[in-house]
Amino acid sequence: ExxxxxxxxxLVMGMTNKKSLKCxxxxxxxxxxxxxxxxxKPLELMFVYNFKEQTENNSVPSRFSPECxxxxxxxxxxxxxxxxxxxxxxxxxxxxGSKETQYFGPGTRLLVL
Amino acid sequence: SQQGEEDPxxxxxxxGENATMNCSYKTSINNLQWYRQNxxxxxxxxxxxxxxxxxxxxGRLRVTLDTSKKSSSLLIxxxxxxxxxxxxxxxxxxxxxxxxxxxxxxxxxxx
Numbered sequence: 001e002x003x004x005x006x007x008x009x010x011l012v013m014g015m016t017n018k019k020s021l022k023c024x025x026x027x028x029x030x031x032x033x034x035x036x037x038x039x040x041k042p043l044e045l046m047f048v049y050n051f052k053e054q055t056e057n058n059s060v061p062s063r064f065s066p067e068c069x070x071x072x073x074x075x076x077x078x079x080x081x082x083x084x085x086x087x088x089x090x091x092x093x094x095x096x097g098s099k100e101t102q103y104f105g106p107g108t109r110l111l112v113l
Numbered sequence: 114s115q116q117g118e119e120d121p122x123x124x125x126x127x128x129g130e131n132a133t134m135n136c137s138y139k140t141s142i143n144n145l146q147w148y149r150q151n152x153x154x155x156x157x158x159x160x161x162x163x164x165x166x167x168x169x170x171x172g173r174l175r176v177t178l179d180t181s182k183k184s185s186s187l188l189i190x191x192x193x194x195x196x197x198x199x200x201x202x203x204x205x206x207x208x209x210x211x212x213x214x215x216x217x218x219x220x221x222x223x224x
Contacts, residue, residue, distance in 0.1 A: 002155065043156075043201070043214040056211060090155055098212055099143055099205035104155035 003027040006091050006105035013081065014113050021076040021108045023091030030095060032074040033102065034066060037088040048098060049074060056098075081112045117145075117202045117215035125221040132189040134218040136202030137182075145178055146203045146212065147187050156201065159187075192222045 004025045013019050025032060034046040048056035049068040063085075065077040074091055088109050092102040120135045136145070144163045148156040160176045162169045162185065169176045175188040189196055199217040206213055 002157065004155070006155075040216075042216045045211050045213075048211065088153065092156075101146065101158045101161055102156075102212065103158065104148075106155045107153070109153065 002103045002105065004091060004093055004103050004105035006089075006108050008108060009106065010109045010111075012111045012113065013078070015081060015083075017081075018077070018079040020078065021089055021091075021110075023074040023076075023105055025072055025074075025091075025093040025103070025105075027093055027095070027103060029093040029103070030071055031093060031098065032068060032071070033092040033094075033098070034074065034076050035090040035092065037090055037107070038086075043090070047076075050097075078110075081110075083112050086110055086112045117204050117213060119200070119202055119215045119218045121218060122216070123219045123221070125223060126192060127223050128192060128194055130192055132192050132196070132220055132222075134187045134200050134220070136185045136187070136215060138185075138202075138204045139183065140204075140206050142180075142204045142206065144205055145185050147174075147176060147185075148201045148203060148214075150199045150201065150217070152198075159200075189220075192220075194222050194224050196220060197222045 007022045032049045036044045046060045047066045052068045067075040088107045090107045091105040094100045094102045117138045146161045147159040150156045162178045173190045178185045199219050201214050201217045203212040203214045
């Protein structure tokens, strides 16, 4: 257990569905991250939040919409996704900046049909 | 192009042997980190080594950093079946406020 939880662990959705991924960290960290991990590709940073403020949007399509209501919770709202969005979505948190040790959740395995 | 690149992409050894993985990067860094990922799970932090450090140990893990060659190595001694996983290096690319991960080395320990 890393102190970062993610729900759901698995998700299957159609291209017209709307769903949300949830991440919660119990470590008292001030920064949270969303990453996408696809087969045969390096881990891709999607969004960074520091003290609830978005500090990085790595050219992510608008069909992915992050929300950070407080320093402990992070959501990723999904709508009208494409099959190529199928991947493992990982949440992470850190104390201090992005350069420091990051603690990852177990991930949500997403399949878009 | 990505910052860190691991070598080899895949490594298969017998239990008890040592495993060495390498990471090369392109730009200056403040620190370099190694993470492990078991199949389909989240990443687990192993070691962080700062740019002014040359070697660091943690249990059976030994990490070296050569900033002149822009490379790092991760050595796992006396490997165990439980060490089977993918191993990633991550760098901060100097002034960038983010970690950039390589594609990883898939390590298989055969019993």
